Amino acid sequence: MKKMVIFGLGETAELAYEYFTHDPNYSDYEVVAFTADAKYIEEAELCGLPIVPTEEVADKNPPQDHMAFAAAGSGKLNRVRETLYNKAKELGYTCVSYISSRAFVWHNAKIGENCFIMEDNTIQPFTEVGNNVVMWSGNHLGHRSKIEDHCFITSHVVISGYCTIGAYSFIGVNATF
Secondary structure, three states, X not given: OEEEEEEOOOHHHHHXXXXXXXXXXXXXXXXXXXXXXXXHOOOOEEOOEEEEEHHHHHHHOOOOOEEEEEOOOOOOOXXXXXXXXXXXXXXXXXXXXXXXXXXXXXXXXXXXXXXEEOOOOEEOOOOEEOOOOEEOOOOEEOOOOEEOOOOEEOOOOEEOOOOEEOOOOEEOOOOEO
């Protein structure tokens, strides 16, 4: 089993736990803890797992033995998620991407680390998805398009071929490019 720590405590962290725990493509992953800065911790557990202060996480869950996933929404134009991602990297963790078993991803698409690609996404040939990108459910990424780092694509967005979505972009429901 590949042990994993989720950075974050909000709704996206709980959803990440659900997807990593119950998607058959990730049956060899085990979420073992959540982490956040001590000042944000109000409970001892989340989803029945310990919440470890970020200040202690590398000692209790060493990066050489654990993967990480930075889970946050689009707050402050994706800067909150970027901060969690950078913290995990600074501590030495390798960040895992979640790609739903119910997403269609063409074999030559390139997907960065710490991406959260949910069900019913279509990712066509020669596309690129940067690091730390969220693609909620039901999107279409057309051939030879690129999504740069730290973006949040909500549901049912259509990005046609040859488009570039700039870093830190937030794209709302049903948008078309």
